[in-house]
Amino acid sequence: MTEERSIVSVVTGLLYPYVVLFGIYIIINGHHTPGGGFQGGAILAALFIGRYIVDPTNDLPITRAHLIEKAIFAAIVIVPAGFILTVAAQRVPALHEPYLVAMNLLIGVKVAIGLTIVVFRYAFYEE
Amino acid sequence: MIEVILLIALLGLSILAIEGRIMRVSIIYLGTLSLLMSFLYLFYNAPDVAIAEAVMASGLTTLLFLTALKRYRVYRICFTNEAFRRVNDRYIFEGTRRGALLHEIEQFCIARELEPQVVCTPESLDVVAGTGRYDLIIRQEGEELRVYGSRENYFVDELEVLLILRYHDLNVRFIRSGDETDGDSIAEAEGEAS
Numbered sequence: 528m529t530e531e532r533s534i535v536s537v538v539t540g541l542l543y544p545y546v547v548l549f550g551i552y553i554i555i556n557g558h559h560t561p562g563g564g565f566q567g568g569a570i571l572a573a574l575f576i577g578r579y580i581v582d583p584t585n586d587l588p589i590t591r592a593h594l595i596e597k598a599i600f601a602a603i604v605i606v607p608a609g610f611i612l613t614v615a616a617q618r619v620p621a622l623h624e625p626y627l628v629a630m631n632l633l634i635g636v637k638v639a640i641g642l643t644i645v646v647f648r649y650a651f652y653e654e
Numbered sequence: 655m656i657e658v659i660l661l662i663a664l665l666g667l668s669i670l671a672i673e674g675r676i677m678r679v680s681i682i683y684l685g686t687l688s689l690l691m692s693f694l695y696l697f698y699n700a701p702d703v704a705i706a707e708a709v710m711a712s713g714l715t716t717l718l719f720l721t722a723l724k725r726y727r728v729y730r731i732c733f734t735n736e737a738f739r740r741v742n743d744r745y746i747f748e749g750t751r752r753g754a755l756l757h758e759i760e761q762f763c764i765a766r767e768l769e770p771q772v773v774c775t776p777e778s779l780d781v782v783a784g785t786g787r788y789d790l791i792i793r794q795e796g797e798e799l800r801v802y803g804s805r806e807n808y809f810v811d812e813l814e815v816l817l818i819l820r821y822h823d824l825n826v827r828f829i830r831s832g833d834e835t836d837g838d839s840i841a842e843a844e845g846e847a848s
Contacts, residue, residue: 553705561701569709576717642714650721 536581546574554635558627567631568638576644585651592640599637606630660694681719688712729768729809731759732788734775755799755817759790762816767808797835801828 550570557563575587610626664687671683688711695704733756756772763770775782779793783802790810791802801817803810814828 550740562705563702566702566705566709569706569714573709575711576714576721580717580720645691646718646721649718 539577539581542577545573546570546577550574550639555628557631557635558624561640564611564631565635565638568635569642571635571639572646575639579646579650583650585647587643587647589644589647592644596630596637596640596644599633599640599642603630603633603637606633657694657697660697662689663690664694664834675764678720679722681716681723682717685712685716688715723769729763729770729790729791730788731756731763731770731772731790732775732782733772733792734777734779734782734794756792758816759792759813762813767807799827803828803830 552567553560553562553570554564554567557567571587606626606629610622657782667683667687667690671680671687673682674680688707692712693707694703695701695707706759760770760772773788779791779802782788782791790813793800793802801810802812803813810828
């Protein structure tokens with residue numbers, strides 16, 4: 528760590544766990560409080576981008592992140608289809624809340640990975 | 655009342671962000687603007703939008719702008735003087751000849767839409783050049799100033815003309831190196847110059 532960034536790195540290090548918790552809280556509670564998958568995912572992405580500001584090394588597995596993001600996108604298409612098209616949605620009201628939480632989680636992870644990839648692509652590969 | 659204060663603050667911050675000359679400060683003004691905007695959304699009973707605004711505009715966009723600024727158009731200047739064990743900010747930035755010189759160079763950068771970033775250090779030239787992170791290195795030895803810059807950067811030529819025109823009696827010498835200001839090329843240029 529270079530000397531000139533030590534203030535930023537210390538503050539970011541202190542905030543790190545709270546930012547993670549806050550992002551996960553917003554995602555999990557998104558269905559009955561303000562927030563949701565997109566906002567929580569953006570908070571989680573801000574974590575990685577802040578890490579880039581502190582220590583600009585390209586050691587995130589970007590290619591694997593691409594794969595995960597595509598898999599989650601497929602899940603985002605498949606899960607609602609499976610939920611709505613089957614009869615379970617109408618017959619079992621108890622499933623509604625877990626469904627919303629699961630969708631928020633999927634969208635949150637996708638947004639976090641997507642924004643991180645966008646910024647890292649821009650930072651390291653775009654000339 | 656709160657609404658009016660927030661709106662006026664937004665107006666002031668946006669004017670400051672547009673009129674600011676140093677880009678890094680403008681980015682911080684923009685971040686503050688987005689934060690106040692998210693307060694305003696909260697005031698209008700739109701907490702969802704407020705969270706999105708606070709996260710996206712105030713957090714991510716500021717970070718993205720800072721990242722972009724870090725990659726482009728930042729001109730890193732290093733002022734080194736081995737005679738001082740400790741670098742004193744007052745000595746560098748106030749009143750003295752060298753302070754005026756650094757200020758002049760900063761203004762020169764701003765006029766060319768570059769973002770000046772001045773670092774002052776008592777480290778030796780080898781240490782500074784070894785990091786390979788500075789676009790321009792100014793080294794003071796007694797009364798003599800030596801400016802090390804890249805040969806391929808026409809900016810250095812313009813700066814040389816400016817300094818010679820403005821400061822007739824300044825004992826300044828320009829030394830050019832290859833495209834990178836790393837230790838080898840500076841040593842090489844030093845050999846050529848002497």
